[in-house]
Amino acid sequence: MLRILFLCTGNSARSILAEATLNGRGGAAFRGYSAGSMPTGAVQPFALEVIKAQGYPATGYRSKSWDEFSGPDAVRMDGIITVCDNAAGEACPLWLGNPSTAHWGLPDPAAVTGQRDVQRAAYASTHQALAARIDALIAAKPTAATLAPTLKRIAAEFA
Numbered sequence: 001m002l003r004i005l006f007l008c009t010g011n012s013a014r015s016i017l018a019e020a021t022l023n024g025r026g027g028a029a030f031r032g033y034s035a036g037s038m039p040t041g042a043v044q045p046f047a048l049e050v051i052k053a054q055g056y057p058a059t060g061y062r063s064k065s066w067d068e069f070s071g072p073d074a075v076r077m078d079g080i081i082t083v084c085d086n087a088a089g090e091a092c093p094l095w096l097g098n099p100s101t102a103h104w105g106l107p108d109p110a111a112v113t114g115q116r117d118v119q120r121a122a123y124a125s126t127h128q129a130l131a132a133r134i135d136a137l138i139a140a141k142p143t144a145a146t147l148a149p150t151l152k153r154i155a156a157e158f159a
Contacts, residue, residue, distance in 0.1 A: 006022075007066060015083055017126060018134065035066040080100070100151055
């Protein structure tokens with residue numbers, strides 16, 4: 001099983017959506033996690049709506065620090081994927097095991113204002129973009145040895 005950590009600044013929308021999608025679609029081959037450099041402390045309600053609409057379990061998600069995934073007692077990750085530009089440019093913790101890394105930057109749906117339908121559409125669009133990348137990852141059937149080039153190829157393919 002490959003363990004993938006999705007990082008964003010607030011860990012309230014994009015990274016949560018990615019975690020839920022990988023866990024919902026990845027079967028026994030993948031396990032998704034998410035965290036943020038400056039967690040907001042709450043998951044965006046529209047993100048949870050999208051998760052529920054996809055039929056994924058919508059409980060147990062929380063906005064948490066990436067510090068939970070660094071250090072000697074942390075779950076060892078095979079891959080780290082940043083999904084927002086802020087987290088990609090930040091100094092990350094030292095990850096044990098030298099995991100593969102990639103950047104799959106997407107606009108923040110939580111930054112969209114206006115009517116609720118407009119906001120919902122932003123979350124749905126973000127989920128679709130993440131799902132396309134995650135489906136490509138799952139279809140590639142990478143091993144730990146081929147994960148790095150697979151993640152980089154997907155990043156370039158969807159840039």
